[in-house]
Amino acid sequence: MTDLRTVWDDPTVEIILRSTETSPFGRKVRMALVALGLGGRVRLEPADTMAETDGLRLQNPLGKMPCLLIGKEAFFDSHVILEMLDALAGGGRLMPRDGLERFRVLTRARLADGITDAALLATYEDRFRTPDQTSERWLAHQKGKITRALAAFESDLPDPARAELVQITLAAALGYLNWRRPLEWRETHPELDRWLQDFARNHPCWTKTERTQE
Numbered sequence: 671m672t673d674l675r676t677v678w679d680d681p682t683v684e685i686i687l688r689s690t691e692t693s694p695f696g697r698k699v700r701m702a703l704v705a706l707g708l709g710g711r712v713r714l715e716p717a718d719t720m721a722e723t724d725g726l727r728l729q730n731p732l733g734k735m736p737c738l739l740i741g742k743e744a745f746f747d748s749h750v751i752l753e754m755l756d757a758l759a760g761g762g763r764l765m766p767r768d769g770l771e772r773f774r775v776l777t778r779a780r781l782a783d784g785i786t787d788a789a790l791l792a793t794y795e796d797r798f799r800t801p802d803q804t805s806e807r808w809l810a811h812q813k814g815k816i817t818r819a820l821a822a823f824e825s826d827l828p829d830p831a832r833a834e835l836v837q838i839t840l841a842a843a844l845g846y847l848n849w850r851r852p853l854e855w856r857e858t859h860p861e862l863d864r865w866l867q868d869f870a871r872n873h874p875c876w877t878k879t880e881r882t883q884e
């Protein structure tokens with residue numbers, strides 16, 4: 671069996687993260703790399719998910735980023751990559767190693783991912799449909815998911831002093847909401863808004879992964 675650490679430490683193996691700076695799922699990976707001190711090993715190579723000629727579609731047949739290339743091998747999606755980074759950091763750094771708490775954390779992280787998924791679908795509705803094709807019903811359906819998930823986090827906030835799986839995933843989701851604005855959430859969820867400010871203040875992984883382009 672190939673040892674992950676051995677491959678990661680092999681300087682002849684190139685490690686590339688296919689992601690734009692603007693991808694919220696890519697930002698999860700970039701935040702985790704910074705939080706775990708693993709970023710130096712990885713080169714960021716933007717991907718164009720709309721371009722047929724972009725090698726991303728060969729690397730990940732779904733054509734989605736982020737996609738982590740270790741030599742010629744591709745690993746996706748963001749959750750799998752965060753599991754890999756946690757393992758590289760010795761395990762138990764981003765998520766509990768085992769026990770019921772592990773599955774609680776994984777579920778909370780999927781809830782936060784669901785905010786981003788719904789926000790992306792709302793964004794794509796704009797991008798892929800002409801104004802007369804836009805389904806307000808579909809947009810309301812996605813906004814309902816976001817609103818319910820935000821309420822769940824507002825009433826049970828993760829510890830902002832830690833940069834672990836749930837916090838990183840939630841911060842990436844909220845950052846994306848702040849950018850794309852499928853709905854206004856900050857005034858209606860003041861605790862969560864404060865939570866993001868605390869997280870941002872506490873962890874350089876937030877500022878170091880802010881997008882430098884629109």
Ligand SMILES: N[C@@H](CCC(=O)N[C@@H](CS)C(=O)NCC(=O)O)C(=O)O
Nearest residue numbers: 693694695719734735736747748749
């Ligand atoms: N579940 C995936 C979602 C990835 C995803 O949806 N990425 C978006 C960009 S943030 C994408 O590549 N969209 C292009 C497409 O769906 O064709 C993950 O966690 O990595």
